[in-house]
Amino acid sequence: MQVESNISLNSYNTLGLRSEAELFTELHSPEDLQKLINDTSIRKLPWNILGGGSNLVLPSLVRGLVLKVANTGHEVLGDDKDYWFVKVQAGEVWNDFVQGTLQKGIYGLENLSLIPGTAGASPIQNIGAYGVEVKDSIFEVHCLDLKTGEEKVFSNKECRFAYRDSFFKQEGAGRYLVWDVTFRLPKNNVMHLEYGDIRKELERLGLSNEPRHIANAVINIRQSKLPDPRVIGNAGSFFKNPIVPKSTRDALLERHTDLVSFPYQTEHFKLAAGWLIDRAGWKGKMLGPVGMYEKQALVLVNHGGASADDVWKLANQVTTDVKSIFGVEIEPEPIRW
Structure with a gap:
């Protein structure tokens, strides 16, 4: 782990605003965070947590330390008769995770395809699209205490989800870093086709309402309506x-x-x-x-x-x-x- 000075954040925010971090580092493990906490010169500075930068408006200069969450990957933890349990690391690109579950034949997140950002932001923002909110699939959220480095696991109820809101945006803001998220995804998946133009897009493509087809329809709709941040x-x-x-x-x-x-x-x-x-x-x-x-x-x-x-x-x-x-x-x- 290396703490760098005066790092451009232009490519770290999808709005493309000109911005610079006074100090910047990437977090790959809980031990990296503990090292920062033990460094008294860094600990006294303001900290800001950076995920995919797709839901941020950055000032020209970010004072203090910017921590880029950089742990990636996801794994199937197991299942019971009704659900699959899948854990994703906070730094994983959200859409990579969604498509990865679909490729494994695990469904429930298809309506949330192509939402920008990282998986760690999903419980913070309670992301949602096309009639689905992520709160309905989250089992628990594993966090690190930014003051002590201690681990804490929040149940779905403890996350206090609301529309585009959660405990992590309210009382937990600035206190907890989301490190990984465990999802509970149903084996008997219920399709959500009632929102937006999903049904029309499936008909246009001549596809059935299977989860992977729904994901394709959602991706097509989003790409037709939303600009690519790499272009605009x-x-x-x-x-x-x-x-x-x-x-x-x-x-x-x-x-x-x-x-x-x-x-x-x-x-x-x-x-x-x-x-x-x-x-x-x-x-x-x-x-x-x-x-x-x-x-x-x-x-x-x-x-x-x-x-x-x-x-x-x-x-x-x-x-x-x-x-x-x-x-x-x-x-x-x-x-x-």
């Missing part, structure tokens, strides 16, 4: 879909008959933030070097040379306009360092 800097979906009471949704539906919404828990609905942003006039519109993507209004893109200030200026304006027109608050997903 972006952090995927920039805003959360707001959750509102049924009464609010019904009132909006009276004024906007094409409102896109989905039932969410009892007497609540999830509104499509992309639809709200589009109708607010921001789809394909720029503000300085950043804008909302022309093919998907939910995605904020960096057309080149943008700073964190540019990103938040646009995000604030979009939020203000949506609130003014629809009376609904939309909240950014990415983490702000």
